[in-house]
Amino acid sequence: MIKAVVEIRLKPGVLDAQGKAIEGVLDQYDVEGIEQVRVGKLVELRFATDKDIEAQVETLCEKLLVNHEMEDYHYTIEECGDE
């Protein structure tokens, strides 16, 4: 089986509300030196075929998974067992 892992992140400069919320409570957890927190999405697509995988992942990133005004994406394609 083959798995595509798509990492979707907010573009630099776009306000990250989730990240800001985490930053706002860091002082309760005895941690220091964290300048910024950014939160993104991981989308894993498991394929039962190895036909046109890259083209299909691009189609889904372009048309369904990513908001291109606010987000960037990057993906890797890897073999995976039947985890």
Add this chain to the structure above:
Amino acid sequence: MIKAVVEIRLKPGVLDAQGKAIEGVLDQYDVEGIEQVRVGKLVELRFATDKDIEAQVETLCEKLLVNHEMEDYHYTIEECGDE
């Protein structure tokens, strides 16, 4: 500057509502052979220090970022410029 990238995924067997929603519309996008879609979170922590980073990341994963009943996590620590 140093960055920790925490990948948070639902444990196998836990219902993934976002993944199911994406699976439900795949047929509108001329893709085939996708058996499963799983959606997780990416949390990036940018440190201005290099002191006790691993310990601090563990503290945040254990106490703040991860729901241990339903989620697993994995993280990497890497050098990063001032992107």
